[in-house]
Amino acid sequence: MRVELVTNLKRQATKILAELHTSKEAVLITEHGQPSAYLVDVQDYEFMQRRLEILEAISRGERAILEGRTYSQTEAKAKLSKWLK
Known part of the structure; x- marks a missing residue:
């Protein structure tokens, strides 16, 4: 550097x-x-920002799993079908 x-x-x-x-x-x-x-460089900065967003989303998902905030496949399908109607 x-x-x-x-x-x-x-x-x-x-x-x-x-x-x-x-x-x-x-x-x-x-x-x-x-x-x-x-x-x-602008492209490098934007790439790093996208990567950070992905890592933050993964972290939120892991936290949800640890806190038991998840749905079974059946529950998820039921919720999505109501939402998509």
Whole structure:
């Protein structure tokens, strides 16, 4: 991962963004020697967001199972048939 100072980003934003799009490597922006932000390619960011949504849905499903909030196949069919009518 590349690391850039925020001052470099201010001076060379176009160059840094062009390199980011070419390399697809995230860029860590630092301020006063401390991590401040990450620059990532738009497609990579959107991919990560979709992946996170899927993982959150799996987590909700696992939690429902642990809490006993599930239906048998027969119960699910009955509920869906009422809903789909």
